[in-house]
Amino acid sequence: MADVDNNENTKTVDDTKKDKVIKFSDLGLGTEVLKAVTSSGYETPTDIQAQAIPALLRGEDLLGQAQTGSGKTAAFALPAIQNLKFDKTVEVLVLTPTRELTQQVVDEFTRLGKFKDTKVVTVVGGQPAYRQIELVNRGAQVVVATPGRLLDHLRSKKFKRFSPSLVILDEADEMLDMGFIEDIKKIFSYTPDDRQTVMFSATMPKAIRKLAEEEMNNPKTIMAKNSGERHKDIEQILYIVNRKERLDALVRLISSEDPEKALVFCRTRRDTDDVCIAITKRGIRARAIHGDMNQSARDQAMREIKQGTTKILVATDVASRGIDISELSHVFNYHAPDNKERYTHRIGRTGRAGKKGKAISIATPEDIRQHYFYKQQPMDKFKVEVIPSRTELKDKYQDKLIEKVNNIEIAPEAKEFFSQLSSESNIEEFFCRMFTCLQKSESVKGPNKIGLSIEEIKSLASRPQFSGSGRSGGRGGRGRGASAGGRPRRGAGGGRSSGGERRSTSSGGGRSSGGERRSSGSGGGRNASGGRRPGGSSPKRSSGGSRPQSSH
Numbered sequence: 001m002a003d004v005d006n007n008e009n010t011k012t013v014d015d016t017k018k019d020k021v022i023k024f025s026d027l028g029l030g031t032e033v034l035k036a037v038t039s040s041g042y043e044t045p046t047d048i049q050a051q052a053i054p055a056l057l058r059g060e061d062l063l064g065q066a067q068t069g070s071g072k073t074a075a076f077a078l079p080a081i082q083n084l085k086f087d088k089t090v091e092v093l094v095l096t097p098t099r100e101l102t103q104q105v106v107d108e109f110t111r112l113g114k115f116k117d118t119k120v121v122t123v124v125g126g127q128p129a130y131r132q133i134e135l136v137n138r139g140a141q142v143v144v145a146t147p148g149r150l151l152d153h154l155r156s157k158k159f160k161r162f163s164p165s166l167v168i169l170d171e172a173d174e175m176l177d178m179g180f181i182e183d184i185k186k187i188f189s190y191t192p193d194d195r196q197t198v199m200f201s202a203t204m205p206k207a208i209r210k211l212a213e214e215e216m217n218n219p220k221t222i223m224a225k226n227s228g229e230r231h232k233d234i235e236q237i238l239y240i241v242n243r244k245e246r247l248d249a250l251v252r253l254i255s256s257e258d259p260e261k262a263l264v265f266c267r268t269r270r271d272t273d274d275v276c277i278a279i280t281k282r283g284i285r286a287r288a289i290h291g292d293m294n295q296s297a298r299d300q301a302m303r304e305i306k307q308g309t310t311k312i313l314v315a316t317d318v319a320s321r322g323i324d325i326s327e328l329s330h331v332f333n334y335h336a337p338d339n340k341e342r343y344t345h346r347i348g349r350t351g352r353a354g355k356k357g358k359a360i361s362i363a364t365p366e367d368i369r370q371h372y373f374y375k376q377q378p379m380d381k382f383k384v385e386v387i388p389s390r391t392e393l394k395d396k397y398q399d400k401l402i403e404k405v406n407n408i409e410i411a412p413e414a415k416e417f418f419s420q421l422s423s424e425s426n427i428e429e430f431f432c433r434m435f436t437c438l439q440k441s442e443s444v445k446g447p448n449k450i451g452l453s454i455e456e457i458k459s460l461a462s463r464p465q466f467s468g469s470g471r472s473g474g475r476g477g478r479g480r481g482a483s484a485g486g487r488p489r490r491g492a493g494g495g496r497s498s499g500g501e502r503r504s505t506s507s508g509g510g511r512s513s514g515g516e517r518r519s520s521g522s523g524g525g526r527n528a529s530g531g532r533r534p535g536g537s538s539p540k541r542s543s544g545g546s547r548p549q550s551s552h
């Protein structure tokens with residue numbers, strides 16, 4: 001198999017764009033499918049679609065590196081629908097890691113297949129098996145399934161006709177990570193030998209390449225153009241706190257960042273519930289999502305975050321798989337991810353479709369020294385910053401309060417109340433009381449200072465455990481405290497008096513401005529290390545033999 005990262009045949013849409021802008025109609029799709037594309041509001045193909053669709057229409061096996069948000073679902077759904085023969089069997093099988101992703105794939109197939117009268121059936125756990133079997137046997141062309149439940153059905157031999165000529169593994173790395181490898185191999189054994197096989201994966205660990213080698217036939221490998229730089233729109237910030245301060249830090253950071261929508265990642269289901277309850281008690285509207293919840297509770301949480309009635313979703317890695325929430329401005333790593341692939345998945349949920357996103361990690365010094373993720377991860381992508389103190393955020397909240405008051409629509413009875421009040425009481429005193437009352441309800445809570453100071457971070461950063469692969473020195477000493485960028489030290493003239501300047505620094509703890517911060521390195525922020533932590537850090541299906549014979 002050609003190497004995914006170095007495939008000469010990998011042509012990005014940009015290469016082709018040099019000649020002309022690619023349209024959906026250039027890709028070989030038929031009228032009904034193009035009509036569905038237009039009615040879905042898709043104007044131009046995404047990079048992964050432009051690369052994948054022609055190859056899939058030709059019947060080639062395909063190994064694609066792309067993540068949620070790249071348009072990968074339509075990239076495989078459109079050619080799959082186009083190639084349907086309607087020959088009274090299940091023709092397309094899509095395997096996904098979670099029920100949520102299954103639903104998203106079903107929705108996309110249904111939408112894009114509506115002018116070809118495509119029947120799509122969901123096969124997942126937690127729903128009555130007999131109903132799924134009945135729907136498939138009534139004549140579905142497409143089955144979208146999670147591996148466990150599908151395998152149960154295949155073993156029970158209840159499907160009348162099941163010989164998918166196209167098998168798609170969506171988020172293959174996630175499925176392998178969840179331990180589905182044996183189920184997947186077994187499922188392959190129920191499919192025809194000469195099937196077309198497609199795998200999409202956000203990351204390409206060895207296990208994926210191995211599976212591709214075993215199960216695919218000389219696949220074309222493609223990579224979403226921005227795969228390598230897919231985090232370029234995501235600011236990655238690290239805050240270091242003491243063990244007991246983790247929750248205070250999260251609450252403070254949510255308050256200071258004021259995310260449009262955010263996902264907070266926790267290690268376990270229990271942590272997810274605990275964190276959700278704790279931040280809700282502190283006035284932050286949040287919902288948890290994890291595997292112990294029943295489907296309707298999970299759906300409810302998803303609906304609330306999508307509609308915006310809840311801004312914060314607290315999740316485990318597993319529960320968040322495949323979740324596509326637009327306008328996700330922030331991802332918080334409350335607990336460290338297990339490894340860098342998981343980190344990639346987590347933070348890839350923000351910074352989508354050219355929008356800026358922020359990935360905020362909260363870690364203790366012990367995490368930095370001992371946690372597998374931090375030891376494994378080259379750390380120079382992080383900006384290490386100091387959590388804004390309550391005093392620092394006071395100005396910001398005052399501004400917000402004034403803005404809120406200025407934007408509010410005046411109630412009809414307000415003027416009457418005012419004239420009554422002004423004749424009876426001291427209006428200035430009343431205003432001051434009212435303002436204080438509002439300020440109290442809006443103000444930042446929790447201890448004034450949370451997390452390590454700039455000096456403590458620097459002292460930690462000088463230790464070898466922290467600096468990882470030893471690229472130390474070069475960028476050290478450019479933090480907020482000793483900043484070359486002129487950011488005042490906290491408590492050393494950086495207080496209220498610096499009015500306008502404070503305002504620009506307070507949001508997100510001293511960002512000069514969204515994107516600049518990444519490129520400016522040491523200049524603009526409160527980051528402890530100037531944006532760089534010192535140091536860091538064609539498969540062939542063997543002809544005939546290796547693929548088991550289809551038993552259906």
Ligand code: AMP
Pocket residue numbers: 041042043044045046049067068069070071072073074324
């Ligand atoms: P996916 O990567 O498949 O999860 O898709 C992410 C989102 O992009 C989904 O909400 C799709 O409906 C949307 N989408 C897919 N293809 C296009 C396109 N060509 N233009 C605009 N939006 C798209």
